[in-house]
Amino acid sequence: MSPGALFTDLYELTMAQGYHRYQMNPRVVFDMFFRRNPFGGGFTVCAGIEPLMDALASFTFAADDIDYLRSLDMFDAGFLDYLSAFRFAGDVYAVGEGTVVFPGAPMIRVHANLIEAQLIEGLLLNTVNFQTLIATKTARVFLASNRGRILEFGLRRAQGIDGALSATRAAFIGGAAATSNTLAGKRFGIPVSGTMAHSWVMAFDSERDAFEKYADLYPDKTILLVDTYDTLRSGIKNAAEVGRALAERGKTLGVRLDSGDIQYLSHAIRRYLDEHGLRDATIAVSNELNEEIIHALVADGCPIDFWGVGTNLVTGGSDSALTGVYKLAAKERDGKMVPTMKISDNPDKTTDPGVKQVHRIYDRGGSPIADVIGFDEETIETGTRATFYHPAIDYRHFSIVPDGEIRPLLEPVMKSGRVCADLPSIHQIQERAKREIDSLDPTYTRLINPHRYKVSITERLKDVKAEMIAGFIDG
């Protein structure tokens, strides 16, 4: 999915023409970050980095794009020539895909000229906002299921073709075991899953016949949908008969439930299967699940082996967008990078100036305890006492002698428009996300009312910020 450079808000182009006309195209640094964890949660899982790299590599204007822009009668020939030759040649630093991230700390840092940096804004935010939203949602669902097997079934409810494909990729990163989306399986090399709909059962003269025919065809992957007619009086009985025949051939039955009271029915089904010698048989459930429902079912001890989740996984449900933003942090002047910041009446919307790095401080057990944002050239060292500050409220600070690892999170991924890092495979990204989530204190991963993870700034960054605010107020 590389939409090219016309996938940008028109105002980026009107501004770019201005910068081009007035010869205002300095080197700049932009930060991408978000201001709150989605879903009322305590963490966020970064996703979308590799797709962003792919899209940036083909971020150019085709000849008919230029024709279209000319037809708008807003752009002069010189600027259109500039766009014809345009390609993104900036540097990009990013946290590794699958890394757990927190509000306020940059996930991506872009070094480029002003026009380049602005033109990619929409593409960057579109890609990273959405995939990060879905990876985070899936991680919540995965945790709610007690790290169970999540099947992503969202194709038909996703927001467009790419809404489905991107969501599938991000859901896998967040912990999904497989997807129903066959094209996504091919494109991303992730497991696909799917057996039958109610229409299969209805296509045969009897439920029993439908089940038998399916088991004949797919003896190694027989998951029978038991709720087409009557789950307990018909579906599970027919399924168990087929399951016993499979067992004689050394094969295992699976059943799926897609309606009714999952709590009651999953227990009843388990009991029936166990009483009929099918202790190995698995139970899958689906039907408008989300993390709250799954959490309640797990808390009730429901014997569920697979969770099929659709709408809520691929759209985020009630929280349909990560509100990530992309803000100017530094601008070259007289050959030097000068910090810039947006000063807002609302202190939470005031940005952190300068070229910055995010340092994650771990305890000796390897669990993250705080992220500290400082200037890129600053170092934070294990064994050395330091004081870190709340990004907006000066009197909130803490002093610490870090005794565990300290890891910088932003790493170079693109240099002069070319990928310069070995990007991990999607399986490695999923593994990383699982490790990252496991390393967090459970108070941060609690579904509701989680503990707030500390994101602080260094003393120097605090001082520069204070100076700039004072200068702005006085000036």
Added chain:
Amino acid sequence: MSPGALFTDLYELTMAQGYHRYQMNPRVVFDMFFRRNPFGGGFTVCAGIEPLMDALASFTFAADDIDYLRSLDMFDAGFLDYLSAFRFAGDVYAVGEGTVVFPGAPMIRVHANLIEAQLIEGLLLNTVNFQTLIATKTARVFLASNRGRILEFGLRRAQGIDGALSATRAAFIGGAAATSNTLAGKRFGIPVSGTMAHSWVMAFDSERDAFEKYADLYPDKTILLVDTYDTLRSGIKNAAEVGRALAERGKTLGVRLDSGDIQYLSHAIRRYLDEHGLRDATIAVSNELNEEIIHALVADGCPIDFWGVGTNLVTGGSDSALTGVYKLAAKERDGKMVPTMKISDNPDKTTDPGVKQVHRIYDRGGSPIADVIGFDEETIETGTRATFYHPAIDYRHFSIVPDGEIRPLLEPVMKSGRVCADLPSIHQIQERAKREIDSLDPTYTRLINPHRYKVSITERLKDVKAEMIAGFIDG
């Protein structure tokens, strides 16, 4: 955006192989419909028909799709050969894009063989569910703004690339005046809009300089963002100065507000502009708007000319999916189409059997009063008394002598896999949607707690349903 035939849930393929193997590929009829209006509203605007036609026309398996399916080790050579030659050759009937539709009444009817009809399920639902959701959301925003000018600004918050492009198309259908998404403007031929971000203002040494330079460059499209520093003490004053210079050249100023209290500031800005001889100047606002906020601002008499709406418009906000479904309605047996239905414990989930048409009954003033679902061969005539029934509750019925127009809603759009209708342009679709919404009694378009529009069934359909339910219970 034509993803090809691999954009399907895997279970469609496992089932299809079964139908192929067991030579069960009869002619069937499927209905697509939804069970509730999104956003708690009283109506829904159909969208996505033309994109669906495009995608169906290229719904084939490429050679590497077949290679991928072979690699899954689930499909035999005969079936893979069948898929290699597969193309969708069915007939499709649909309501016109932009038509107002209601829960329970089919929007799309597909006649095809069973395998064809099943394989397209995911693509059909993905396309129509999402675009219909967004067209409906935009229609609500449009109505809330008192039929004002809505600018769709959602690219950066949309769910993936196509999430943005499809949303832009659907938002235009629902009443948006323009989009910020340049690629969507090119692709769909709809107006694009955009001027400046805060970063433009910050790139210059002063706000005044930034405004002047912009007005020099775009004298015919000068919309100045006035809230970068201080809206009332700086932004509006500098904008008004530039506005007066523009006025001397016969040009009109626009200002945009993207933060702060819109109610208070829009009044204050209007007063300032009027007092400074800029009565023609327009005011645009943005910042996490939705229909409720817009409705409140309009009710307060806020002097706002343009509404920029992003996240909520392109994702649906808290209601992120239309839960449209696609159900088997009839199946050929011994050369005849036999009605089929899904009978559920929940009467609302019981489907209407048979090959059906939806008749919209209008009053003499041209306002729709009810949709009646009947068998395709049934007619409903103006001037003839008829009794229509609630789809699930027999004792709720009404008797009427229709005295206005009666219009069948489902029209042929595809015959044997080829488009067979003159599909309207996107501008015509938008016009139709506006006319349709205007024709509705305002009790149906109320944002909150709307009147419920009547969707009923004919006596014959009611009787066939009752017979089939009785047969199922007895059998």
